[in-house]
Amino acid sequence: MLNQLLKLYRKHRTKTPLEDFTTEVFVGLLNLEEDIKNKFLYDFLKLPKSEYLLKTQMQYSLKDDKDCIVDFVIESKDIICFMENKVNSKEGYRQLERYGKVLKTYAENGYETRLFYC
Numbered sequence: 134m135l136n137q138l139l140k141l142y143r144k145h146r147t148k149t150p151l152e153d154f155t156t157e158v159f160v161g162l163l164n165l166e167e168d169i170k171n172k173f174l175y176d177f178l179k180l181p182k183s184e185y186l187l188k189t190q191m192q193y194s195l196k197d198d199k200d201c202i203v204d205f206v207i208e209s210k211d212i213i214c215f216m217e218n219k220v221n222s223k224e225g226y227r228q229l230e231r232y233g234k235v236l237k238t239y240a241e242n243g244y245e246t247r248l249f250y251c
Contacts, residue, residue, distance in 0.1 A: 152220040153190070156204045159218075160189050174207070178249070183209040193235045201231040213239050214247040 163170040164187055174180045188206045195201065205216035215232050217224075229250065236246040 150220075150222075152204070152218055152222055155220055156189055156218045160187050160205055163187055178207075178214070178247075180207070180212065180214070180247075183212060185209050185212075195231060195234055198231060198234065199226070201228065201235065203232060203235075211243065212245045212247070214249060216249040216251065218251050 163173060170187075174185060175182065186208050188208070189204065191203045191206045193201050193203065203215045204218045207214040207216065213236065215236060217228070217232065229248070232248055236248060240246045
């Protein structure tokens with residue numbers, strides 16, 4: 134978690150966006166505390182039991198469209214979830230629409246997909 138926060142600081146130097154900071158802290162906590170992670174995934178998000186990988190700041194390329202960077206990705210062998218975390222900011226240009234395009238590609242390949250917007 135600390136390495137991810139340091140990368141954010143180095144990337145932005147003068148101002149680290151609060152949105153990215155809170156995402157890294159939250160996902161870092163989930164990765165450190167298995168019980169909290171399980172309660173979040175299974176009790177709060179209602180995801181089926183599986184082995185999930187939690188990733189942050191994932192970039193996805195879109196053909197004929199602007200690429201997108203998803204704050205928080207939850208992925209198993211057959212489920213992928215995008216979570217967009219907003220802190221004192223608004224949705225970017227067609228942001229959720231572009232996320233939907235990426236998720237549609239996953240769905241066409243047999244994944245169950247979900248999009249969470251916080």
